[in-house]
Amino acid sequence: MIEIKNLTKTFNTAGGSVEALKNISLTIEDGDIYGIIGMSGAGKSTLVRSINMLERPTEGKIIIDGRDMGSLSESELRKERQNITMIFQGFNLLMQRNCLKNVCFPLELAGVKKSEAEKRAKELLELVGLGEKLKAYPAQLSGGQQQRVAIARALATHPKILLCDEATSALDPQTTQSILSLIRDIHDRLGITVIVITHQMSVVEQICTKVAILDNGSVAEVGAVSDVFSAPKSKAARALVYPDGFEQSAVSSENESVIRVVFNGANATKTPLIAKMAIEKGITASILSASTKSIGDKAYGNMLLGITGGKEQLDSALKYLREIPDIFAQEVTDNE
Amino acid sequence: MSDFFASESFIKAMDILKTEFPLAIWETVYVTVLSTFFAIIIGLPLGVLLVAGEDGKIIKIPKSVLHVLNVIINLLRSVPFLILMIMVFPLTRLIVGTVVGTPATIVPLVIAAFPFVARLIEGSLREINPNIIETAQSMGASPVQIIVKVMLPESVPSLISNATIAITTILGYSAMSGIIGGGGLGKIAINYGYYRYQYLVMFFAVVFLILLVQIFQSIGTYLSVKCDKRLKNRK
Ligand SMILES: Nc1ncnc2c1ncn2[C@@H]1O[C@H](COP(=O)(O)OP(=O)(O)OP(=O)(O)O)[C@@H](O)[C@H]1O
Ligand SMILES: [Mg+2]
Numbered sequence: 001m002i003e004i005k006n007l008t009k010t011f012n013t014a015g016g017s018v019e020a021l022k023n024i025s026l027t028i029e030d031g032d033i034y035g036i037i038g039m040s041g042a043g044k045s046t047l048v049r050s051i052n053m054l055e056r057p058t059e060g061k062i063i064i065d066g067r068d069m070g071s072l073s074e075s076e077l078r079k080e081r082q083n084i085t086m087i088f089q090g091f092n093l094l095m096q097r098n099c100l101k102n103v104c105f106p107l108e109l110a111g112v113k114k115s116e117a118e119k120r121a122k123e124l125l126e127l128v129g130l131g132e133k134l135k136a137y138p139a140q141l142s143g144g145q146q147q148r149v150a151i152a153r154a155l156a157t158h159p160k161i162l163l164c165d166e167a168t169s170a171l172d173p174q175t176t177q178s179i180l181s182l183i184r185d186i187h188d189r190l191g192i193t194v195i196v197i198t199h200q201m202s203v204v205e206q207i208c209t210k211v212a213i214l215d216n217g218s219v220a221e222v223g224a225v226s227d228v229f230s231a232p233k234s235k236a237a238r239a240l241v242y243p244d245g246f247e248q249s250a251v252s253s254e255n256e257s258v259i260r261v262v263f264n265g266a267n268a269t270k271t272p273l274i275a276k277m278a279i280e281k282g283i284t285a286s287i288l289s290a291s292t293k294s295i296g297d298k299a300y301g302n303m304l305l306g307i308t309g310g311k312e313q314l315d316s317a318l319k320y321l322r323e324i325p326d327i328f329a330q331e332v333t334d335n336e
Numbered sequence: 337m338s339d340f341f342a343s344e345s346f347i348k349a350m351d352i353l354k355t356e357f358p359l360a361i362w363e364t365v366y367v368t369v370l371s372t373f374f375a376i377i378i379g380l381p382l383g384v385l386l387v388a389g390e391d392g393k394i395i396k397i398p399k400s401v402l403h404v405l406n407v408i409i410n411l412l413r414s415v416p417f418l419i420l421m422i423m424v425f426p427l428t429r430l431i432v433g434t435v436v437g438t439p440a441t442i443v444p445l446v447i448a449a450f451p452f453v454a455r456l457i458e459g460s461l462r463e464i465n466p467n468i469i470e471t472a473q474s475m476g477a478s479p480v481q482i483i484v485k486v487m488l489p490e491s492v493p494s495l496i497s498n499a500t501i502a503i504t505t506i507l508g509y510s511a512m513s514g515i516i517g518g519g520g521l522g523k524i525a526i527n528y529g530y531y532r533y534q535y536l537v538m539f540f541a542v543v544f545l546i547l548l549v550q551i552f553q554s555i556g557t558y559l560s561v562k563c564d565k566r567l568k569n570r571k
Contacts, residue, residue, distance in 0.1 A: 054474055081476035092471040096490050096565045106475040108485065137565040157475075 002028040002051065002161065002193070007060035009046050020046040022217040024060070028210075030160075033187055033194045035204035035225065037240065038214030044197045047214065048163050051195070052084045053077055064161070082110055085154035089166035091146040093138040099125060099149045100134040106156045117156075124152035128182060144175035151182060155190070162186075165197045173293075173300040177265050180207050201240050202302065205229065205262055205328060213237050229260070230330045241332065242289065242304070256306050257314040258332045259285075259321070263292055263299040266326035273324075274305070283307065283317045304332070349536040356524060361544055363438045364520035367510045368548075371442050372503045375449035382409070382450070383457025384483055394469070394487075395479045409451040417448050417509050421516055436517035441510060449506050456498035460491045493564035500556025504549050511545055521545050 009021040020043045028034045038044050049055040051062055053069050062069040064084070072080060085106070093102050103121035104114075112120075125131055128148040138146050147167060154162055164183065168176040184207045187194050196208055204211050204225055211228050213221040215236035221228055232238045241260065277283050285305040292301030307317050314331065321329035340346060382405060388394035389402050415423065421444040425435045428443040464487060472486045488495070514522030521541045529538025561567070 052474055054470060075478075078476035078478060081474060086471070086474045088467065088471065090465075090467055092465070092467045094468065094486065094490060096492060096563075098565070105472075105485070109472075109475055109477050109481055139566045153475075 001030055001065060002026075002195075003061075003063040004028075004047075004051070005061045005063065007047070007050060007062065008058050009043075009050060009055060010058045020217055021050070021057075024214075024217075024219055026212055026219065026222065028193060028195065030193055031187075031191055032210055033184070033196060033208045035196045035198065035208035035211040036214055037198055037201065037204050037211060038236070039239075040199060041216075042214040043217045044199075044214055045165055048086075048165050048195060048197050051161075051163060052081055052086065082106065082157040083159050084161040084163065085157065085159040086163040086165065087147065087150045087154050087167045089169045091138070091143070091150045091170075093146055093149055093153075095138050098135050098137050099130060099141075099152075102138070102149055103152045103156055106153060110157055120156060121152070124155055125149070127155075127186075128152045142175075143171050144179060147171065147175075147179050148182065151179075151186070155186065159192060161193045161195070163195050163197070166199070167196070168203060169198070169200070174265060174298065176203070177206075183207060201229070202262055202264060202300070206264055213240065226330065229332075231333045255310050256308050257311075258288065259305045259307060259314070259317060260302060260330050260332050261305060261321055262302045262328040262330075264326045264328065265298040265300060266324060267297060267299075273321075277317065277320055281316055281320055283309070283313055283320070285317065298326075345534065345536055349534065349540060352524070352528065352534075352537050353540055357521075357540070357544065360519065360521050360524050360541070361548075364507070364510055364522070364545075364548065367438055367441055367445065367513075367518070367520060368503060368507045371445035371449060371510065372453075372499070372506050374442070374446040375453045375502065375506065376499065378446065378450040379453030380457055382454035383461060384487070386454065386458045387461040388479065388483055388487070394482050409454055412447065412451040413455070415448075417444075417512055418515065420444055420448050421513060438519035441513040441518035445506055445509055445513065448509060449502060452505065453502050456502055457495065460494040460498050461487050463494055464490050493560045493566075496556060496560040496563060500553055500560070503552050503556070507545070507548060507552065521548075 004024055004026045007021055007024040008019070011018045011020055024047065036044055036047060046055055050057050051064075051069075053062070053072075057070065064080075067080075069077070069080070094105060097105065100118060100121050103124055104117040107117035107120060122131070122134065125134060128151055130145060130148050130152070133141065133145065138149065141149065162183075167183070168179050171179060180203060183194060183196070186192070187207075196203060198204060208225050210223065211225045212219050213228065213234060213236050215234070220234040220236040221232070228237055229241055232241045274285050274287070277285060285307050288304040288306045290301070290303040292299050292303055294300075305317070307314050318329050318331065321327055385395075385397070385405065386402065389397040412420070421441075424444045424447050427447070428435045428440050431443055432440045434440050468490065469482060469486060472482050477486065510518065510520060511522030511525065514520060514524070514526045521544055525538045525541035528534040529541070
């Protein structure tokens with residue numbers, strides 16, 4: 001269990017002090033896939049880097065399985081870091097080492113015998129689907145492949161916690177999907193706790209069970225993903241759910257409900273979704289806001305649909321949408 | 337033209353070329369290589385210290401130590417080589433026992449070159465993506481492991497190309513040491529060209545110096561490119 005208690009971080013820079021984190025308290029249970037989402041500059045990286053003490057808190061504590069991380073000596077901390085590994089937006093592989101040697105690196109640091117390290121590295125590279133690329137150098141790999149190597153490397157020391165700082169932000173939507181399902185798969189198989197830092201809602205929706213929304217250094221909202229995104233309470237959460245600044249209350253009327261539809265690579269371009277829904281189910285939906293894009297014949301992004309006709313229509317629309325693979329649909333309710 | 341090849345000065349120059357050049361080339365090469373070697377031995381740890389010690393990021397050393405180190409390096413780099421050579425006579429005498437002769441020039445060459453080498457190495461190490469160092473820290477790497485397993489191996493191509501700059505510069509300095517009693521091609525060029533007006537001999541010496549620079553540079557470039565795993569079109 002990771003307990004973040006009243007964490008505050010202030011950076012003193014030439015231009016004055018920046019309060020990157022303000023009194024943050026969160027509890028992350030073992031085996032969670034925990035999303036931390038927020039706009040750029042919200043303090044996400046600072047928060048995740050505090051967990052393994054890459055950033056020393058100005059105030060507050062990080063307690064992992066009962067151990068106060070701030071009280072560890074340098075060498076105890078180094079040992080502990082083998083249990084809390086990290087992947088990054090920029091992959092950060094050693095460019096002069098091949099894949100196998102990159103994965104061996106943390107094992108070398110831990111003093112594992114070379115033959116044993118190589119055996120484990122091979123297994124891990126196979127696990128991430130790169131069994132063929134042992135001898136390839138990072139420069140010869142695509143971004144997605146490099147991130148897979150980084151994931152294999154992060155798993156080498158049998159960590160209990162995997163921290164992902166914008167791990168998919170440098171990747172295209174399709175590769176993002178494959179990396180996310182790899183992370184999910186690893187979580188399910190190894191049972192490790194995963195913390196996912198991102199600015200993309202779709203990432204959280206796809207793999208996280210719980211989410212904390214970070215806004216300007218403070219936690220704006222915490223909860224189960226489905227609760228937070230279907231009934232956003234805070235301003236920051238609403239800004240994420242309504243990306244175009246669409247304010248639901250301004251449009252919705254008595255008998256109009258709003259559904260958020262998320263496309264995670266659905267085969268949607270060949271099948272005009274809304275038209276089909278109208279023809280097959282007799283449901284008329286209006287598009288209130290959309291930010292989707294098609295890559296190949298797959299759609300990514302999200303859309304807000306307004307459905308008139310009361311609860312019955314709403315339920316059948318939700319049912320219809322949820323039957324389509326790679327589509328995620330949810331009613332959004334107004335809290336105000 | 338045939339007159340020229342039969343001329344006395346040409347025959348004399350050819351004679352010197354055959355008798356004195358082989359030894360002179362050898363002296364120049366070994367003085368250069370040894371001096372570069374020692375300059376790297378001293379300059380490498382200093383360069384590492386300059387980068388790893390900055391703001392206590394990797395190794396924690398007092399700011400004042402770094403400051404003093406920077407001042408010493410800058411001071412040594414601002415003294416012209418010819419003057420430096422004379423200034424370090426006492427040290428040379430202490431180490432080699434004499435201030436003339438080829439081995440004696442190694443001392444001033446190393447003193448002149450190590451600060452320069454330290455700066456070159458500092459430059460190489462600064463090119464490393466800081467995120468990679470932080471990643472190693474996040475995996476529990478100790479300061480020594482960061483230096484030995486990350487910083488140095490990751491900058492090998494750049495270190496090699498900077499070592500090439502160092503060796504070619506030291507080659508130039510070693511030729512200059514001919515003025516105060518050093519051996520090698522520089523001595524021949526000065527003795528025959530400057531003191532005895534045998535320009536042809538000087539010309540030959542210069543040609544060999546150019547050739548040596550070319551050879552060192554080609555080997556350096558080749559190794560640097562060959563070592564660099566960042567290049568995509570590798571075989
Ligand atoms: N080392 C530092 N020195 C000074 N200020 C910093 C430092 N690191 C972060 N900050 C400041 O702290 C705030 C939060 O930064 P942080 O990198 O945690 O944001 P983020 O949520 O990860 O943003 P992004 O999505 O752009 O990565 C920013 O205002 C940033 O300028
Ligand atoms: Mg960040």
